[in-house]
Amino acid sequence: MTQAVNTVLLGRNRVNPVARFFKLLWKQRTLVGLCVLPMALLFVFSYGPMYGVLIAFKKYDAGLGVWDSRWVGFNNLVEFFTNVNCLKIILQTLKVGIFSLIFTYPMPIILALSLNEVASKGFKRTVQSISYIPHFISIVVICTMLNEFGSLSGLFNSIRKLFGAAPVNMNNGTKYFMFYYIGSAIWQGAGWGSIIYLSALSNVDTSLYDVANIDGANRFQKIRHVALPAILPTTTMVLILNSGNILSQDYTKILLLQNNTNRTDLDVISTYVYTMGIADGRFDYGTAVNLLVSVVSLILVLTTNTIVRAIDPEQSIW
Amino acid sequence: MTKTTLPSKPVKAKNKIHIGGYAFDTVNIIFLTLCCVIVLMPFIRVIAISLSSSRMIDRGAVSLWPLEFNFKGYEIVFGNVTIYRAYGWTLLYSVMFTVTTVSMTACLAYPLSVNDFILKKPISVLLLITMFFSGGTVPAYLLIKNLGLMNTAWALVLPGAVGAWNTFLYRSFFKGISHEIREAALIDGAGDLRILIKIILPLSKALIATFSLFAIVGMWNSYFAAMLYIKDSTRQPIQNILRSIVYTSVSATFGDAGMAMTQGTVNPLNVQYACLIATIAPLLFIYPFIQKYFESGMQVGAVKG
Amino acid sequence: MKKLLALAVAIILALGCMSAFAVSGPIEGVDYPELPDGTLHLTVAVPNFGTDQTTTKMQKLWQEKMEEYLGVKLDITYTSGLAWNDYQGNEATNLAAKELADVNTYSQGSLVNEYGAAGVVLDVNKYAEYMKYYPEFVAGVIGGQEGINNPDGSSYVFWDGYDNDVNLAGGQSFSAYGYRFDVLKEFDLKPAETWDEFKDLCATLKGLIDSGEVEADYVLHNGASWMAFYRGFVGTFHTWDTLYWNGEEFAFGPIEDNFRLMLTELHELFEAGYINPEYQTDDSADNEATTGKVLIVPTNWAGSVVNTWNPQAEEGIEWGLAYLPQYEDFGAAWKWGSKITGKNLGTTRTMGIIINAETEYPEWVVSMIDYQYSPDIYLMLNWGVEGEDWELGEDGMRKYTAKFMDLPVGERPQALADEGIMSSASARTGIAFVPQIFSTIPSYGDAEPWWSPEKGYYEGRYWFDTAINGGPDSISPFDRAPLVKLTDEQQSAQSKLKSACEKYAKTEGNKFITGEDGYDITDDAQWEAYVEGLKSQYQGFDELLQIINENVDLDSLKYYND
Structure with missing residues (x-):
């Protein structure tokens, strides 16, 4: 249908694309009008301060401000890449980012589908409410609890004992860091993350279920053919956007999970930027590394989007 | 799987007939119950510790039930008069933020959900860029200062009102609402504004409820912006007040003269966890009112069906 | 020749103007600018160390004593009041955005230097003649004035000092x-x-x-x-x-x-x-x-x-x-961490007070901060009021009164803080940081x-x-x-x-x-x-x-x- 409209328009206005653009713009003036206020906010509050990224290529001098500080080209980035720990930090970042995506992304979807299959509204509501609670607990408290649970006399070791395993100090070294980091992310985020899918599922045309029932579909078939397609736009969107977060970890959480036995091994880019750029007050250097991360993240999102578009054009962001 | 003629016990759901239900339901319910237990245990611990005596906490004796009841943490948190005023300000900030962000995002997401909208691509790109690039704290600060928004609620409300992530999710949701609706309405002679207000938004109650919840919780939990922009200590939101209570109860180290000290006999964990409860409790209280709308989409679907 | 004459006239006129508006102040031999209504209006950014010190008894006494010394009225608006950690987190941003009160508590060490050089923060060395008590603390620092100066001879901070009046040469950690x-x-x-x-x-x-x-x-x-x-x-x-x-x-x-x-x-x-x-x-x-x-x-x-x-x-x-x-x-x-006897600013200087370069009457402000380094102020803020809060013991040493010492040891700090007495560490009265005096350290704890x-x-x-x-x-x-x-x-x-x-x-x-x-x-x-x-x-x-x-x-x- 859309395609048809376009061909018609194209055929008629082959002569002047600019005129055609304005004609369409006028035709869609209500839609354009709706965008004006939100876009104005976006321009003022997101694009307004954006000139600040310039200090990535400058030696920031507070007295001169962003505009008048001296240009240093790519010096800040060169400094980052010549840092002796650079490769180690990048590899650790990728490791944490990729594993986080793989393990944390599906959990809210599974939870939402599972909840959607519950017939008892009371039970469903209770489970939902409970599953959101961890979202509100601050990361400091969570890391304190993890430290306690992983100690020799802690909860995790009690569980290990049940299975006959010898107790280990899980806080020591780097071995259990990923378990801590990802496990707590799932614990804290799965319930909250499922809200968005549940809200999409609530919009499923129930007549589809009736059809499936008549066809004699079993539960898994119904999940696959009715529920999953219903949340597909949302899951794809979240996947595309999450793929851009591979390089950006929660630095507070990682800093809190570090201790003297593993501090040098657990640095990722975000903790590095924090210590260099914020704690040491080097705005220019921190901004430069952040800018690099942003560029790579944007490329990642664009790539994922292209892949998605190749598979199913309907689901891509644009 | 064969059709079961036995009515499964929770037969309340009108629109779904449960086929092959028992095994699936049992496993499913066990799975969810397990999830709940895992989620709840640490939380119950937090409550138990917040109510236990300092001695028992130090011993590591508290597991899921408070030992030697002690309300000192709560006395400190709620004995601080500023906390009630802070609740009020937080409520105001949250409501203002929610109304602004939900309305602005919906206005922007609807045109983006229209397939042949001519500005769809440029706007999407402009949005996407803001997800990854920002100018940093100092330019943002100067902007707020120069706009004269310092010390006002707008400093907290406006900068985050239109976000790329949310806009894209709204857009996906609007797309999920049947394609034909807009086309049919257009043919009936309805304008886009009417379609958005009369058709799309009523069908999106679940979405609006969800994102209102996100917005309220987001503003409720935020402290950083207020730390920067709200200089007037009488207008600080709840999180900032709680942070100061927690910090001072823990300990403080000062200067080269280097005197460190722990204050009083209250266990810092009492205060810290009591603060946690003080933050979460109001949110858990409003939650059921919002949750009601989560199922509304389904009813609309039923009517349509 | 004409130029020279013009210059001379200009100088004479300028001097004349200055003397017309100059008044005498706490420090003899230097002129202070006249304050419009005899009142010094200031904004002061101080953090909250756990107890809001701005409303305490000691803060009122501080202001009375300060007004008496300066000979002018003080009209101070305390801004910020953020929790100490949050306050510290904001300092770099405030400096970079030039958003300073007239007088500010500071804790970022040498960070201030670039902002001082950029003209955001006042070089206190330029107003050295308006100081009397701070130099005594500077003298205790290794290298003296040179020890605290930047390479270009400037100094942008009134550093946090201490008075080791009881010769505490011990250490507190790892000792x-x-x-x-x-x-x-x-x-x-x-x-x-x-x-x-x-x-x-x-x-x-x-x-x-x-x-x-x-x-x-x-x-x-x-x-x-x-x-x-x-x-x-x-x-x-x-x-x-x-x-x-x-x-x-x-x-x-x-x-x-x-x-x-x-x-x-x-x-x-x-x-x-x-x-x-x-x-x-x-x-x-x-x-x-x-x-x-x-x-x-x-x-x-x-x-x-x-x-x-x-x-x-x-x-x-x-x-x-x-x-x-x-x-x-x-x-x-x-x-x-063994301390040197007497007055000092310490070896690792990170905290202190900075003054906005745009403050209207730096002469008065400098003299005001300087007075905090006088025993009149810091003895009072560290110990409280004689008879009421402290008394002389038989050994000739000051002791806190029974009002505090009869409390359990854990409750003493808060009781002191409620009065605004500084040794509690959770109320830093005056404009933080007023020098600490070491005789208070062992005074309210137990052995x-x-x-x-x-x-x-x-x-x-x-x-x-x-x-x-x-x-x-x-x-x-x-x-x-x-x-x-x-x-x-x-x-x-x-x-x-x-x-x-x-x-x-x-x-x-x-x-x-x-x-x-x-x-x-x-x-x-x-x-x-x-x-x-x-x-x-x-x-x-x-x-x-x-x-x-x-x-x-x-x-x-x-x-x-x-």
């Missing part, structure tokens, strides 16, 4: 081991004087634990997981955990041979099973002490004993302190159990007893280091080197202690690889160390006369 006195007394043992005795004591205690005679899990534990465990031992082995003055030159402790020797000894203790294997990861180390699961805590803040461990300890558990043991012929173990070879078991106070028991030789050369004249860039390079290399030493040194992952401290190749790895954390490690040593000003050592 005494914590022992379980109840266990030692029961089995007729005593704390160790030498390293060999210490090892024997560990063996004996381990035997007692193994035989079940003492109920505990381990002999040794760390005082807090964020402290590097070896921090408690570096003094004994005459080395240090970072860049330090070793008496002859600046050296990086963790690559010295003495440091290796220490790691070897600690590895031995670990292998013998004396050390709690969770010594570096246990976030609730205090609880191990209060519940009696460990017997010796070598790495600690000495104040833990009287402030935390003993008040919270279970029935029958008694913690006490004894000075660090000595290693063979190394001489007295070094303690950390703690001590042991020394001469006196046996007795009651002491760590600030004094770490000095008495260590003797004069125990003052670390680091605490009496000479002045080093470095440029801003060299200074920031130095701090970068320290933070990167310290971090490396902590993680790697730790592996040498436990011997995990095949780490072996006795293997020379491994040690050399470690030294190389540490140096690689900062490019140009050796060069920078050389620069630092070339710029040592040995003359400045004359400032230490204790």
Whole structure:
């Protein structure tokens, strides 16, 4: 249908694309009008301060401000890449980012589908409410609890004992860091993350279920053919956007999970930027590394989007 | 799987007939119950510790039930008069933020959900860029200062009102609402504004409820912006007040003269966890009112069906 | 000629104008600008240290006294009031956005210099003639005025000072081991004087634990997981955990041979099973002490004993302190953080007060801040009002009154803070930071159990007893280091080197202690690889160390006369 409209328009206005653009713009003036206020906010509050990224290529001098500080080209980035720990930090970042995506992304979807299959509204509501609670607990408290649970006399070791395993100090070294980091992310985020899918599922045309029932579909078939397609736009969107977060970890959480036995091994880019750029007050250097991360993240999102578009054009962001 | 003629016990759901239900339901319910237990245990611990005596906490004796009841943490948190005023300000900030962000995002997401909208691509790109690039704290600060928004609620409300992530999710949701609706309405002679207000938004109650919840919780939990922009200590939101209570109860180290000290006999964990409860409790209280709308989409679907 | 004449006329006119509006102020011989209604209007940004000090009794007295001294009315609006940690988090942004009050509490060390050079923050040296009391504190600093000046002769901060009026030469952290006195007394043992005795004591205690005679899990534990465990031992082995003055030159402790020797000894203790294997990861180390699961805590803040461990300890558990043991012929173990007598601004200056360069009457503001360094103000804010809050004891020393001392020890700080008395640390009255006076430190706490070879078991106070028991030789050369004249860039390079290399030493040194992952401290190749790895954390490690040593000003050592 859309395609048809376009061909018609194209055929008629082959002569002047600019005129055609304005004609369409006028035709869609209500839609354009709706965008004006939100876009104005976006321009003022997101694009307004954006000139600040310039200090990535400058030696920031507070007295001169962003505009008048001296240009240093790519010096800040060169400094980052010549840092002796650079490769180690990048590899650790990728490791944490990729594993986080793989393990944390599906959990809210599974939870939402599972909840959607519950017939008892009371039970469903209770489970939902409970599953959101961890979202509100601050990361400091969570890391304190993890430290306690992983100690020799802690909860995790009690569980290990049940299975006959010898107790280990899980806080020591780097071995259990990923378990801590990802496990707590799932614990804290799965319930909250499922809200968005549940809200999409609530919009499923129930007549589809009736059809499936008549066809004699079993539960898994119904999940696959009715529920999953219903949340597909949302899951794809979240996947595309999450793929851009591979390089950006929660630095507070990682800093809190570090201790003297593993501090040098657990640095990722975000903790590095924090210590260099914020704690040491080097705005220019921190901004430069952040800018690099942003560029790579944007490329990642664009790539994922292209892949998605190749598979199913309907689901891509644009 | 064969059709079961036995009515499964929770037969309340009108629109779904449960086929092959028992095994699936049992496993499913066990799975969810397990999830709940895992989620709840640490939380119950937090409550138990917040109510236990300092001695028992130090011993590591508290597991899921408070030992030697002690309300000192709560006395400190709620004995601080500023906390009630802070609740009020937080409520105001949250409501203002929610109304602004939900309305602005919906206005922007609807045109983006229209397939042949001519500005769809440029706007999407402009949005996407803001997800990854920002100018940093100092330019943002100067902007707020120069706009004269310092010390006002707008400093907290406006900068985050239109976000790329949310806009894209709204857009996906609007797309999920049947394609034909807009086309049919257009043919009936309805304008886009009417379609958005009369058709799309009523069908999106679940979405609006969800994102209102996100917005309220987001503003409720935020402290950083207020730390920067709200200089007037009488207008600080709840999180900032709680942070100061927690910090001072823990300990403080000062200067080269280097005197460190722990204050009083209250266990810092009492205060810290009591603060946690003080933050979460109001949110858990409003939650059921919002949750009601989560199922509304389904009813609309039923009517349509 | 005409030009000269014009200039002369201009100067005369200018002088005339100035004298017409100039008035006299607290400091004789200099002119102050006239204030419009005889009132100095100021905004002051101060954090909240736990108790809102701006409404306390002492704050009102501060203002009365200040107005009396200045001879003008003060109209102060206190802004911010953020919690201390949040306040600190905001400082860099406020500076960068030039969003300063007239007077601001400050805590970011040398960060201010670039903003001072940029004209955001007032160079207080330019108003030196409006000061009278602050210079007395400056004189105590090593190098005097030169010691606090930037290379270009400026100084943008009124640094936080202290008055060591009771000659506290002791230290508070890493200066005494914590022992379980109840266990030692029961089995007729005593704390160790030498390293060999210490090892024997560990063996004996381990035997007692193994035989079940003492109920505990381990002999040794760390005082807090964020402290590097070896921090408690570096003094004994005459080395240090970072860049330090070793008496002859600046050296990086963790690559010295003495440091290796220490790691070897600690590895031995670990292998013998004396050390709690969770010594570096246990976030609730205090609880191990209060519940009696460990017997010796070598790495600690000495104040833990009287402030935390003993008040919270279970029935029958008694913690006490004894000075660090000595290693063979190394001489007295070094303690950390020994203060110089008298008025001083300290050796690591990070906190103080900064003034907005755009403040309207800098002359008055400078004199106002300066007056906070007079005993009139800081004695009053540290001690309170005579008769009401403090009185002279029989020994001629000030003591807090029964109003505070009759309270349980844990409730005294808050009671002091509610009055706005500074020694509580949670109310910093005046405009933070007013100098602290050391006679208040031991005054409201209780004494703690001590042991020394001469006196046996007795009651002491760590600030004094770490000095008495260590003797004069125990003052670390680091605490009496000479002045080093470095440029801003060299200074920031130095701090970068320290933070990167310290971090490396902590993680790697730790592996040498436990011997995990095949780490072996006795293997020379491994040690050399470690030294190389540490140096690689900062490019140009050796060069920078050389620069630092070339710029040592040995003359400045004359400032230490204790």
